[in-house]
Amino acid sequence: MPLYGNELADDISPLEAGLSWAVKLNKGDFVGRDEMVRLKESGVRRRTVGFRLLERAGSARHGYEVQQDGRKVGIVTSGAHSPTMGSEIGLALVDADAAGIGKPLDIVIRGRPVRAEQVKLPFYRRDRA
Amino acid sequence: MSSPADRKYTRTHEWISVQGDVATIGVTDFAQSELGDITYLELPEVGGALSQDQAFAVIESVKAASDVYSPVDGEVVERNDDAIAAPERINQSPYDDAWLVRVRMKDTAQIDTLMDSGAYDEFAQSATH
Numbered sequence: 253m254p255l256y257g258n259e260l261a262d263d264i265s266p267l268e269a270g271l272s273w274a275v276k277l278n279k280g281d282f283v284g285r286d287e288m289v290r291l292k293e294s295g296v297r298r299r300t301v302g303f304r305l306l307e308r309a310g311s312a313r314h315g316y317e318v319q320q321d322g323r324k325v326g327i328v329t330s331g332a333h334s335p336t337m338g339s340e341i342g343l344a345l346v347d348a349d350a351a352g353i354g355k356p357l358d359i360v361i362r363g364r365p366v367r368a369e370q371v372k373l374p375f376y377r378r379d380r381a
Numbered sequence: 382m383s384s385p386a387d388r389k390y391t392r393t394h395e396w397i398s399v400q401g402d403v404a405t406i407g408v409t410d411f412a413q414s415e416l417g418d419i420t421y422l423e424l425p426e427v428g429g430a431l432s433q434d435q436a437f438a439v440i441e442s443v444k445a446a447s448d449v450y451s452p453v454d455g456e457v458v459e460r461n462d463d464a465i466a467a468p469e470r471i472n473q474s475p476y477d478d479a480w481l482v483r484v485r486m487k488d489t490a491q492i493d494t495l496m497d498s499g500a501y502d503e504f505a506q507s508a509t510h
Binding site for chain 1: 421441
C-alpha cells in the first residue's frame, strides 16, 4: 500500500504510486482532474515497483538510490525485512523504462550496489483454505 | 537488570572488556533493547584498524540501521562470525555469545576514561524516556 511520505508526496502523482484505480476520471470534475487526464494520456514516466534483495547486505530504506546498468533510475520509497519471506523487500519509484519483472535493479546500500530482482505485487498472498 | 561489573562502557552504549592488551567489544543490553529485533550485522575484517569514537560496525534492526562506535584505537584480531550468521544473538546475549570483535589495543590507558557499570546504568536510566 502506498504510504504518504514514502510512496506518495507532493511530486509523486497517484498514477506513479500505483493508485490509478482510485482516480476516477469519469465521475465529474475534481481539483487536479485536468492534470490527471494529461498524465494518463501522455503516459506515466515513473512507476512504483516491488523488489527483493538477492544478497545479504541489510535492508533497503527510504531514500536509498536505485540503479540499473550503473546509472540512477530511481529511489527506494520504503523497505523492510520480511520474516515471512526470509528476505529484504521494498518498493521503489523508478523510471518507467527501468520497470518490469526480469529487469535487474541495484540498490545502493552504504555506498555499495546490491543486486535486487523486481517482484510482482502484492509480495505475499495468504493461501485461502 | 544491571550491567556486568567486569567491563567498561561508552556513552554510545558499547561495552569493552580487557584481558592484557586485547579487548573484547560488544553492545549493551540497553542498546539491543532500544534497537528492537536485530536482522543484520556488518563487522570489519580481521586486520582492520579501529579508531576511538569512529564507527566500525553496523547493526540493522527492523527499526533502523545503527552504527557501532569503537571505544579504543586498535587492530581487529578476531571477529564473531557466529553473530554475523545469527544477528538475533545480539538481542538474546549481548554480553556473552554476541561479542562483536576482539581488538589489540594501541593504548590501554584509553579504557580509563570510560564509565564503569554503575555510572553506565545511571546514564542509561536517564536516557530512557
